[in-house]
């Protein structure tokens with residue numbers, strides 16, 4: 001081991017300490033030059049190969065490429081985090097479909113010849129005060145820039161909706177078999193909502209969830225939104241509501 005100060009290899013181990021679970025070993029070394037330094041030896045986490053993945057995970061790798069996704073052996077907590085965030089993404093879009101629909105309808109009136117994908121360029125979602133969301137259609141009229149604004153569904157409302165779906169509790173039960181459906185217990189529901197809300201705010205803007213196409217795994221094949229997921233403007237809109 002090279003000394004970080006004199007760059008020579010003339011050092012001796014003075015003490016050695018195992019971590020509690022035995023996964024790492026800490027060694028203090030003393031160099032001829034008098035410098036003391038510590039090294040940590042750790043067992044590399046076991047990574048699984050493509051063939052060990054389940055079908056959903058394979059689909060994600062196909063979508064993003066192996067260099068973008070590294071699967072560690074899944075533990076229930078991270079698996080649940082992943083599933084929960086994907087489902088949230090789906091519900092978030094689903095609950096805002098009517099708003100998107102209204103904005104598109106308005107846009108079609110202003111620009112009758114534009115295709116849906118072109119109208120997407122005019123649409124923006126944004127958070128305003130008190131965690132409220134609005135949908136905006138930007139357009140020009142008489143050489144003036146104008147905005148058509150309608151209220152959108154807040155994140156908290158989407159989370160509430162998510163908790164009301166039986167699918168949410170069933171998929172949780174698959175990963176945590178002891179899960180009980182709390183839909184009748186207001187206090188437990190609030191706690192679950194807080195937990196989801198926290199999870200969203202912590203992870204939804206980070207990889208792999210900053211890649212909209214990953215959410216296609218949460219959609220049924222016949223969902224009309226699926227055909228737009230490769231559209232850049234749709235992706236921008238989708239990320240702005242998450």
Ligand SMILES: [Zn+2]
Pocket residue numbers: 003004005006007008031032033034035
């Ligand atoms: Zn040294």
